[in-house]
Amino acid sequence: MGNLVAIVGRPNVGKSTLFNRLTQTRQAIVNEAAGTTRDRQYGKVEWLTKEFSLVDTGGWVVNSEDVFEEEINKQVKIAIEEADVILFVVDVMNGLTDLDQEVANILRRCRKPVLVVANKADNFEAHMNSAEFYALGLGDPICISAINGSCTGDLLDKILEVMPEDKPMALEEELPRIAVVGRPNAGKSSLVNAFIGEERNIVTDIAGTTRDSIYTKYNKFGLNFYLVDTAGIRKKGKVTEDLEYYSVIRSIRAIENSDVCILMLDATRGIESQDLNIFSLIQKNKKGLVVCVNKWDLIEDKSQKVINSYTTAIRERLAPFTDFPIIFISAMTKQRIFKVLETAKQVYENRHRRVSTAKLNETMLPIIENYPPPAWKGKYIKIKYVTQLPAGSIPSFVFFCNLPQWVKDPYKRFLENKIRDNWDFTGTPINIFIREK
Ligand code: GDP
Ligand code: GDP
Numbered sequence: 001m002g003n004l005v006a007i008v009g010r011p012n013v014g015k016s017t018l019f020n021r022l023t024q025t026r027q028a029i030v031n032e033a034a035g036t037t038r039d040r041q042y043g044k045v046e047w048l049t050k051e052f053s054l055v056d057t058g059g060w061v062v063n064s065e066d067v068f069e070e071e072i073n074k075q076v077k078i079a080i081e082e083a084d085v086i087l088f089v090v091d092v093m094n095g096l097t098d099l100d101q102e103v104a105n106i107l108r109r110c111r112k113p114v115l116v117v118a119n120k121a122d123n124f125e126a127h128m129n130s131a132e133f134y135a136l137g138l139g140d141p142i143c144i145s146a147i148n149g150s151c152t153g154d155l156l157d158k159i160l161e162v163m164p165e166d167k168p169m170a171l172e173e174e175l176p177r178i179a180v181v182g183r184p185n186a187g188k189s190s191l192v193n194a195f196i197g198e199e200r201n202i203v204t205d206i207a208g209t210t211r212d213s214i215y216t217k218y219n220k221f222g223l224n225f226y227l228v229d230t231a232g233i234r235k236k237g238k239v240t241e242d243l244e245y246y247s248v249i250r251s252i253r254a255i256e257n258s259d260v261c262i263l264m265l266d267a268t269r270g271i272e273s274q275d276l277n278i279f280s281l282i283q284k285n286k287k288g289l290v291v292c293v294n295k296w297d298l299i300e301d302k303s304q305k306v307i308n309s310y311t312t313a314i315r316e317r318l319a320p321f322t323d324f325p326i327i328f329i330s331a332m333t334k335q336r337i338f339k340v341l342e343t344a345k346q347v348y349e350n351r352h353r354r355v356s357t358a359k360l361n362e363t364m365l366p367i368i369e370n371y372p373p374p375a376w377k378g379k380y381i382k383i384k385y386v387t388q389l390p391a392g393s394i395p396s397f398v399f400f401c402n403l404p405q406w407v408k409d410p411y412k413r414f415l416e417n418k419i420r421d422n423w424d425f426t427g428t429p430i431n432i433f434i435r436e437k
Contacts, residue, residue, distance in 0.1 A: 006086050008076050013089045048160065116138045178341075181278055187332075288344070395431070397433065
């Protein structure tokens with residue numbers, strides 16, 4: 001269960017610089033999977049023993065100079081709806097502006113914790129200037145310099161201090177939690193409606209179990225799970241959904257609260273940046289994945305050749321993670337929608353798959369022997385033993401080795417692929433660790 005922190009403020013105050021600074025605290029510790037580009041809108045921050053998600057609400061605006069007041073107001077409102085803590089960034093060099101005041105007017109009325117971040121306080125003199133921001137009526141400004149990093153640790157402490165307590169999940173059973181995500185008009189509501197339909201007797205709404213997310217319990221045809229309703233589905237029509245920003249920020253909570261995500265694509269459109277952004281959220285949160293190509297009823301040529309070309313195109317765009325199911329469906333005609341649920345359940349089971357140490361070594365050691373990690377400066381790198389970690393949210397394998405630091409990413413990917421070849425981990429990310437023996 002994650003916490004979401006949103007950065008708001010007018011253009012050029014340093015929101016994206018702050019976003020990069022705060023998400024880098026984690027980057028230094030965790031190596032992002034090779035090949036994934038870090039987008040500037042969404043990242044994970046680790047501080048002390050906690051972790052939270054960070055969103056830069058300005059990150060979606062293409063040309064920040066052209067932002068209209070109205071646009072900023074909308075962004076602030078959506079941040080208030082979705083976030084647990086709001087960082088309101090102002091610029092001490094520029095001083096207080098009318099637009100700052102306007103944003104503050106909205107923020108003062110919200111019941112979420114708001115921190116005024118007085119950025120560009122690069123030196124002592126600038127610190128002195130920050131006093132004028134008391135006038136915003138949102139408490140003590142916290143002086144930082146996003147560019148040189150000074151006092152960002154204090155800011156992180158403060159964020160954790162005001163962060164609401166994580167409520168424990170009130171769900172009765174350990175059932176798979178499945179979220180349907182995707183860009184606007186992909187057919188998410190249609191699919192969810194097709195699942196739960198008019199058969200009200202089979203579903204129970206559990207409102208407000210964890211803040212805003214709603215779990216709908218589903219049991220039918222021997223399948224049991226929770227559907228995580230996304231705010232985007234429930235609040236449809238309340239705000240314009242055409243901006244990428246809305247659909248992405250609204251997917252965050254649903255993705256974080258799920259085990260397996262059903263990513264809806266529209267067969268009549270190609271994969272666009274918005275699809276990729278939502279996919280990247282699923283990946284960053286290490287969730288299970290089922291890709292659904294929806295509106296298949298609208299495609300005239302449904303030959304195997306066409307199916308193959310879709311499949312190849314999707315896997316290429318989502319590489320390097322390619323081991324996930326793709327299903328061609330129609331939410332409208334309900335074609336194959338049951339298959340979607342079955343597959344999601346299968347992915348959930350794959351996430352919990354345990355391979356015995358004996359089987360792992362029996363299979364993997366001969367493979368490694370035939371294709372060992374490349375020697376480094378004449379030193380042989382020898383992997384002696386492999387085991388799966390007992391706990392963890394996703395399957396994790398540890399390879400014990402004499403010189404772990406010289407086993408590089410391409411070889412780790414080789415190991416991962418061999419594991420995937422031999423056991424069914426379709427749809428779930430897995431971790432490969434190399435440790436010293
Ligand atoms: P955004 O539009 O709010 O996302 O602002 P940016 O992060 O793009 O920053 C706008 C400008 O302010 C850039 O030129 C940054 O280099 C600069 N900037 C950001 N943070 C600081 C800071 O702490 N000190 C100074 N002096 N400049 C900063
Ligand atoms: P959402 O924004 O992702 O929740 O998408 P909706 O479920 O509201 O669907 C958007 C539009 O696509 C609506 O007009 C639906 O009727 C239509 N639609 C959804 N699924 C299908 C489908 O499988 N086939 C066709 N032809 N239209 C669909």
